[in-house]
Amino acid sequence: MTETKITLDPDDLPKKWYNILPDLPTPMPPPIDPEDGPSRLQNLPNIFSHEVLKQEGATDRFIAIPSEVRELYLQSGRPRALYRARRLEKKLNTPAKLYYKAEFYSPTGSHKVNTAIPQAYYAKKQGMERMTTETGAGQWGTALAYACSLVGMNLTVYWVRAVANWKQSRRNFMQLLGAKVFDSPSMRTTIGRTLLKENPHHVGSLGIAIAEAVQEATNDPKAVYSLGSVLNHVLLHQTIIGLETKKQMEIVDSYPDLVISCLGGGSNFGGLSIPFFRDRIKNGNATQFIATQSAVAPNLTGTYQYDYGDYAEQTPLLKMCSLGHRCKFEPIKADGLRYHAAAPIISALRHAGLVDTIQYPADETYVFERAKIFVQSEGFLPAPESAYSVTAAIDEAKKCKKTGEKKTILFNLSGHGFMDMQGYREKLNIGM
Amino acid sequence: MTETKITLDPDDLPKKWYNILPDLPTPMPPPIDPEDGPSRLQNLPNIFSHEVLKQEGATDRFIAIPSEVRELYLQSGRPRALYRARRLEKKLNTPAKLYYKAEFYSPTGSHKVNTAIPQAYYAKKQGMERMTTETGAGQWGTALAYACSLVGMNLTVYWVRAVANWKQSRRNFMQLLGAKVFDSPSMRTTIGRTLLKENPHHVGSLGIAIAEAVQEATNDPKAVYSLGSVLNHVLLHQTIIGLETKKQMEIVDSYPDLVISCLGGGSNFGGLSIPFFRDRIKNGNATQFIATQSAVAPNLTGTYQYDYGDYAEQTPLLKMCSLGHRCKFEPIKADGLRYHAAAPIISALRHAGLVDTIQYPADETYVFERAKIFVQSEGFLPAPESAYSVTAAIDEAKKCKKTGEKKTILFNLSGHGFMDMQGYREKLNIGM
Numbered sequence: 001m002t003e004t005k006i007t008l009d010p011d012d013l014p015k016k017w018y019n020i021l022p023d024l025p026t027p028m029p030p031p032i033d034p035e036d037g038p039s040r041l042q043n044l045p046n047i048f049s050h051e052v053l054k055q056e057g058a059t060d061r062f063i064a065i066p067s068e069v070r071e072l073y074l075q076s077g078r079p080r081a082l083y084r085a086r087r088l089e090k091k092l093n094t095p096a097k098l099y100y101k102a103e104f105y106s107p108t109g110s111h112k113v114n115t116a117i118p119q120a121y122y123a124k125k126q127g128m129e130r131m132t133t134e135t136g137a138g139q140w141g142t143a144l145a146y147a148c149s150l151v152g153m154n155l156t157v158y159w160v161r162a163v164a165n166w167k168q169s170r171r172n173f174m175q176l177l178g179a180k181v182f183d184s185p186s187m188r189t190t191i192g193r194t195l196l197k198e199n200p201h202h203v204g205s206l207g208i209a210i211a212e213a214v215q216e217a218t219n220d221p222k223a224v225y226s227l228g229s230v231l232n233h234v235l236l237h238q239t240i241i242g243l244e245t246k247k248q249m250e251i252v253d254s255y256p257d258l259v260i261s262c263l264g265g266g267s268n269f270g271g272l273s274i275p276f277f278r279d280r281i282k283n284g285n286a287t288q289f290i291a292t293q294s295a296v297a298p299n300l301t302g303t304y305q306y307d308y309g310d311y312a313e314q315t316p317l318l319k320m321c322s323l324g325h326r327c328k329f330e331p332i333k334a335d336g337l338r339y340h341a342a343a344p345i346i347s348a349l350r351h352a353g354l355v356d357t358i359q360y361p362a363d364e365t366y367v368f369e370r371a372k373i374f375v376q377s378e379g380f381l382p383a384p385e386s387a388y389s390v391t392a393a394i395d396e397a398k399k400c401k402k403t404g405e406k407k408t409i410l411f412n413l414s415g416h417g418f419m420d421m422q423g424y425r426e427k428l429n430i431g432m
Numbered sequence: 433m434t435e436t437k438i439t440l441d442p443d444d445l446p447k448k449w450y451n452i453l454p455d456l457p458t459p460m461p462p463p464i465d466p467e468d469g470p471s472r473l474q475n476l477p478n479i480f481s482h483e484v485l486k487q488e489g490a491t492d493r494f495i496a497i498p499s500e501v502r503e504l505y506l507q508s509g510r511p512r513a514l515y516r517a518r519r520l521e522k523k524l525n526t527p528a529k530l531y532y533k534a535e536f537y538s539p540t541g542s543h544k545v546n547t548a549i550p551q552a553y554y555a556k557k558q559g560m561e562r563m564t565t566e567t568g569a570g571q572w573g574t575a576l577a578y579a580c581s582l583v584g585m586n587l588t589v590y591w592v593r594a595v596a597n598w599k600q601s602r603r604n605f606m607q608l609l610g611a612k613v614f615d616s617p618s619m620r621t622t623i624g625r626t627l628l629k630e631n632p633h634h635v636g637s638l639g640i641a642i643a644e645a646v647q648e649a650t651n652d653p654k655a656v657y658s659l660g661s662v663l664n665h666v667l668l669h670q671t672i673i674g675l676e677t678k679k680q681m682e683i684v685d686s687y688p689d690l691v692i693s694c695l696g697g698g699s700n701f702g703g704l705s706i707p708f709f710r711d712r713i714k715n716g717n718a719t720q721f722i723a724t725q726s727a728v729a730p731n732l733t734g735t736y737q738y739d740y741g742d743y744a745e746q747t748p749l750l751k752m753c754s755l756g757h758r759c760k761f762e763p764i765k766a767d768g769l770r771y772h773a774a775a776p777i778i779s780a781l782r783h784a785g786l787v788d789t790i791q792y793p794a795d796e797t798y799v800f801e802r803a804k805i806f807v808q809s810e811g812f813l814p815a816p817e818s819a820y821s822v823t824a825a826i827d828e829a830k831k832c833k834k835t836g837e838k839k840t841i842l843f844n845l846s847g848h849g850f851m852d853m854q855g856y857r858e859k860l861n862i863g864m
Contacts, residue, residue: 005506010437074437075519075811077537081509087582105509105537107811109850149808150519168863169601169853175862176807375608376581379507379539418541418850421601421608430607431600 004086006248008079013070014243016062017236020274020345023061023281025352028232028344029319030057032306040316047217047225051122055233063236065118072117072150076107078240082248087377089397096400097254097408098393101245101272102380103415108173110383110415111268112143112228115237119226120147129222130154134184134209136163136264137336137385138170139415140228145179158184158212162203162331170419184209191215191312206265206339207325211312218314229265230309230318230343238271241412246275249410256287256410258396262388263291263300263357264336266343268414276410277349288356290396291346292388294337295359297329304351307341321347333364333423334384358392367391368427371417383415384423436518438680440511445502446675448494449668452706452777455493455713457784460664460776461751462489464738472748479649479657483554487665495668497550504549504582508539510672514680519809521829528832529686529840530825533677533704534812535847540605542815542847543700544575544660547669551658552579561654562586566616566641568595568696569768569817570602571847572660577609590616590644594635594763602851616641623647623744638697638771639757643744650746661697662741662750662775670703673844678707681842688719688842690828694820695723695732695789696768698775700846708842709781720788722828723778724820726769727791729761736783739773753779765796765855766816790824799823800859803849815847816855 021028033039044053055063065073085098103111123131131153135141141157148155157174161183164171174181184204185192189212195202202208210227217225227234249255259276261269269291280287291300300321307322309315322341329338342350349355360367364384371387373394374380382390393411400407417424424430453460465471476485487495497505517530535543555563563585567573573589580587589606593615596603606613616636617624621644627634634640642659649657659666681687691708693701701723712719723732732753739754741747754773761770774782781787792799796816803819805826806812814822825843832839849856856862 004503005442005509007439007442009441010439071436075515077437077513077534083507087507102509107813146811150811168857169850172853172857172862173813173850176804176813176856176860177811178808181863372608376610379578379582379609381539381605381608416850418601418605418848419853421604421851424608425600425604428608430604431613 003084003252006082006251008244008247010074012247013073013079014240016064018239018243018275018278019058019061019063019236020278021232022059023278024348025281028348031316031318034317040314043218047214049122049126049128049224052119052233055236056231066121069118069121076113076117077105079244080105082245085378088374091373091377092394092397092401094397094401095404095406096397098397099410100413101241102413103241104380104383104386104413108142108146109419110139110143111238111241111271112140113146114240114271115228115234115267116143116147118237120144120151120153123224124151124153128224130220131224131226132156132213132217133226133228134158134206134213136160136206136338138163138167139336142170142174144226144228145174145177148179149177155179156216157181158186158209160184160204160206160209160335163335166422167419184212186212188212189215203331205311205329207311210310211314214310214314229267232345234267235270235274235343235345238267239274241271242273242275245272245410254408257407258288258290258409260290260292260389260392260409260411262337262385263293263342263346264339264385266346268412270343270346272412277354280354289354290392291355291357292392293357293359294332294334294362296332296362297323297338297340298357298359299323299340299342300350300355300357304347318344319347320344321350330362332362333427334388336385337388360388360391365427368424370394372428380413381417382413383417384420386414435516435684438514438683440676440679442506444679445505445511446672448496450671450675450707450710451490451493451495451668452710453664454491455710456780457713460780463748463750466749472746475650479646481554481558481560481656484551484665487668488663498553501550501553508545508549509537511676512537514677517810520806523805523809524826524829524833526829526833527836527838528829530829531842532845533673534845535673536812536815536818536845540574540578541851542571542575543670543673543703544572545578546672546703547660547666547699548575548579550669552576552583552585555656556583556585560656562652563656563658564588564645564649565658565660566590566638566645568592568638568770570595570599571768574602574606576658576660577606577611580611581609587611588648589613590618590641592616592636592638592641592767595767598854599851616644618644620644621647635763637743637761639743642742643746646742646746661699664777666699667702667706667775667777670699671706673703674705674707677704677842686840689839690720690722690841692722692724692821692824692841692843694769694817695725695774695778696771696817698778700844702775702778704844709786712786721786722824723787723789724824725789725791726764726766726794728764728794729755729770729772730789730791731755731772731774732782732787732789736779750776751779752776753782762794764794765859766820768817769820792820792823797859800856802826804860812845813849814845815849816852818846
């Protein structure tokens with residue numbers, strides 16, 4: 001009976017995060033300053049907490065999780081279950097074994113709490129009073145609002161207007177947790193005012209919202225900026241997902257042939273996959289990794305280049321697979337997948353030939369239809385972004401049916417869709 | 433570290449439900465027929481599955497949970513964690529110990545899956561093709577839609593119009609799971625048509641929605657009607673909550689002085705409390721039980737009398753604390769607490785002097801304000817109904833602060849509020 005739901009005891013919660021930096025196939029190209037303008041690197045200590053900056057370039061393979069953070073991880077529901085998708089396997093009549101990690105059983109709806117908690121904890125410990133951040137789909141903003149509420153910090157969230165417009169419940173949840181939420185571009189920052197002057201109905205982008213949050217933190221000595229994806233320390237914190245999952249797969253004596261997750265900035269994909277990348281790099285085993293994306297913003301297919309993380313060029317230049325930091329992307333329901341660049345760590349792995357990628361059409365009907373198959377067999381409601389992971393898992397399982405391969409496929413159900421039903425409604429014409 | 437989150441292994445999932453009928457202080461008064469009209473009792477086998485009817489009057493103290501149902505319980509996330517609310521205790525500066533059961537970590541949002549799964553399973557096993565039901569808050573309709581999707585049954589849901597009007601996302605979720613959803617009163621049944629003729633904008637009630645669902649099942653030999661609360665078999669299935677919780681409290685060597693839960697029909701209150709009632713009745717210990725209600729429908733303060741379960745008088749007469757089956761109640765955000773009568777089992781315990789009750793004002797601001805305290809300390813978002821449990825727990829903990837009593841207080845977080853943010857928004861003026 002136990003192979004449907006594979007659990008860990010609270011005592012099995014990992015005590016260390018895994019840092020892949022010392023294990024990358026080639027050393028990570030460092031962040032650099034542009035040739036012109038003020039130094040972005042020198043501004044970093046003004047906007048990030050010291051601990052987080054230290055972790056960003058850390059060379060230790062394992063980094064201890066503070067006991068206060070572990071306690072908050074338990075509070076947030078960790079360790080989370082791993083499910084064997086037996087019902088889905090049966091429906092697809094596939095010889096493949098499908099496993100998914102239940103990150104959606106989160107107090108705010110997604111895996112984002114895994115980095116929100118340590119980031120808020122470190123900022124508080126340093127004596128800061130306030131955090132600023134951006135959010136796209138809203139999952140990150142809610143997660144940081146949650147963490148700030150638990151550790152006792154104020155929070156300002158800049159929310160991409162295209163998404164904020166249709167997610168009132170998520171906005172209210174952030175506000176209930178005590179956060180101040182502003183649509184981005186906003187009138188509160190110079191970059192926001194400039195863009196609104198050009199176009200009063202500007203729909204915004206993650207790069208713009210980041211620029212506004214960074215600007216606000218730069219101007220306030222008691223404020224810390226916090227990013228929910230992309231950076232090394234974010235992926236470090238998220239490895240808790242993959243570390244737990246590895247233990248759980250060991251319990252059932254299994255190991256993935258294929259690891260799948262959606263990728264916007266890379267925190268969810270990296271969180272699940274990085275501990276398995278370690279095995280691949282160290283032992284040369286044959287595990288395949290697939291990052292699922294939207295054709296609207298297929299950043300992994302972009303050039304591996306030095307680029308800014310934000311629209312306003314306030315961040316240092318990072319070596320990333322990027323479509324360009326001023327590239328415009330049309331709104332999609334899976335807004336968490338609408339960012340111009342992939343995390344430097346994932347970009348480096350991609351450049352080393354270790355990451356495959358699939359893009360699904362901008363229309364998204366294909367993706368929501370597969371999410372429906374998942375809902376009706378496994379009973380869990382994926383967030384729009386997680387539906388991209390489900391889609392690849394289903395399609396790969398179908399391939400196995402054709403070829404007869406008994407692949408073990410692992411994917412992450414990074415978030416739930418309770419607050420995103422409009423996506424399902426519109427794309428599947430439900431109740432219309 | 434482990435006392436924040438107390439977990440059970442999948443192997444610890446109870447193998448039997450607990451049936452309190454043989455242990456009640458006085459024998460349960462049987463359901464009876466009214467003096468006039470056709471026999472309602474004789475119609476029961478036409479509308480309920482055989483197994484459920486058998487369980488309704490069963491005298492065995494323990495009833496085995498079929499292994500298929502246990503497998504689906506695991507699939508739905510059981511066993512669920514018990515949390516010690518240390519952060520809330522600290523915020524309230526109370527000497528009381530607070531524990532809450534995390535039923536809200538449910539694939540559909542509430543504890544209702546616990547009875548939806550066995551009811552759908554038994555109907556399927558009997559060769560039925562379709563189920564009909566009513567729903568108030570929408571949690572029950574979603575849970576049964578989930579269970580029907582997993583076992584492969586069709587489902588029709590009649591949804592109280594006053595609630596259906598403001599919960600489009602929940603409706604879409606039911607539809608995504610394959611259910612057909614109709615606002616009640618509807619034009620599909622004679623009772624619905626009669627009421628709509630009187631008032632085309634009739635807001636409906638649970639009693640009316642039950643009447644429509646019963647009527648549809650009566651007229652279809654391949655259909656089974658399913659009720660989400662009130663009846664003995666429903667409370668039997670829900671004892672899984674309290675049985676798990678007892679094991680979990682034993683792990684931390686604790687036992688409740690006070691058990692609190694909200695009560696509409698009684699499934700959530702009964703589910704948590706019944707295994708503890710057993711100890712009180714058997715051992716005469718001093719545990720207190722508080723059912724929290726809305727002043728709009730304080731059915732536990734009603735007369736202990738034989739009354740119908742539905743508006744249209746199609747059900748047998750049950751001995752219940754009832755306000756009258758045609759009583760009208762104004763809409764509230766916690767619509768799950770808006771039913772005219774309490775479950776016969778809970779009514780009998782109330783009549784025996786074992787159940788206390790508190791009613792909160794129809795306005796609900798008091799309740800949502802306490803839910804906000806809970807959200808900002810524990811980080812979990814209660815459903816409006818569950819906010820009534822949180823409210824009593826907080827108020828009792830505050831009393832302990834005054835008296836210095838170190839009470840152990842247990843309550844159930846029966847559902848989450850991800851799909852009910854409008855309640856928070858309106859009652860707390862969030863983002864307005």
